[in-house]
Amino acid sequence: MKETRFGKKFWESKWKNGETGWDIGEVSPPLKLYIDQLKNYKQHILIPGCGQCYEAAYLHQKGFTNVHTLDLSTIALEKFKEANPNFPKEYVHNEDFFDHKGEYDLILEQTFFCALEPAQRKDYVHKMYSLLKPGGKLVGLLFDDPLSKDRPPFGGSKTEYLNYFSHKLKVDLMETAHNSILPRRGRELFFICTKPVD
Ligand SMILES: C[S@@+](CC[C@H](N)C(=O)[O-])C[C@H]1O[C@@H](n2cnc3c(N)ncnc32)[C@H](O)[C@@H]1O
Numbered sequence: 001m002k003e004t005r006f007g008k009k010f011w012e013s014k015w016k017n018g019e020t021g022w023d024i025g026e027v028s029p030p031l032k033l034y035i036d037q038l039k040n041y042k043q044h045i046l047i048p049g050c051g052q053c054y055e056a057a058y059l060h061q062k063g064f065t066n067v068h069t070l071d072l073s074t075i076a077l078e079k080f081k082e083a084n085p086n087f088p089k090e091y092v093h094n095e096d097f098f099d100h101k102g103e104y105d106l107i108l109e110q111t112f113f114c115a116l117e118p119a120q121r122k123d124y125v126h127k128m129y130s131l132l133k134p135g136g137k138l139v140g141l142l143f144d145d146p147l148s149k150d151r152p153p154f155g156g157s158k159t160e161y162l163n164y165f166s167h168k169l170k171v172d173l174m175e176t177a178h179n180s181i182l183p184r185r186g187r188e189l190f191f192i193c194t195k196p197v198d
Contacts, residue, residue: 015075043105049112109140114153132195169193
């Protein structure tokens with residue numbers, strides 16, 4: 001794993017000190033709506049940079065049997081495991097996203113992209129591409145806001161994101177979310193990308 005300025009030490013200290021302002025304490029409403037229309041309960045789902053991962057807990061409660069959570073932070077994942085004792089431990093991955101190996105039908109993005117340095121954005125899209133099965137989807141939310149320039153959360157715009165994502169994936173949708181939580185209203189893009197089948 002390549003150590004960046006915002007690697008394990010940085011995130012572990014955020015979790016240790018309770019500096020987790022990004023944590024909304026519930027499934028993000030746009031993702032909940034998306035999850036609620038999924039029909040295949042056996043599909044393989046990954047949630048990278050998951051933190052306490054309310055989305056994974058929700059999917060698990062609904063009966064999805066192949067949900068994987070991943071985070072650099074041991075503290076975040078311990079919190080997740082404590083809150084979700086019945087979630088399969090072997091599907092909780094304490095590792096760097098860029099080192100992860102697997103094949104997924106669906107990957108959910110929720111304030112993970114903005115946690116990475118802008119210089120890693122191209123690698124993020126390449127890694128997502130390599131983790132998705134052909135026809136698999138990357139779905140989630142991105143901040144439509146410049147945010148911070150020198151530390152997470154790093155922001156951006158639709159034009160910039162389209163540029164990165166369309167390099168490897170088919171962008172099916174990228175629009176302002178209509179059901180964001182109040183503090184993020186008008187500042188979040190909901191997107192769906194598909195890995196082409198060839
Ligand atoms: C801003 S938080 C978002 C957490 C969660 N998605 C949420 O919305 O509450 C970013 C998370 O990504 C994790 N993270 C940062 N870089 C990572 C990497 N390279 N691989 C895996 N996890 C990473 C951090 O530990 C942190 O828990």
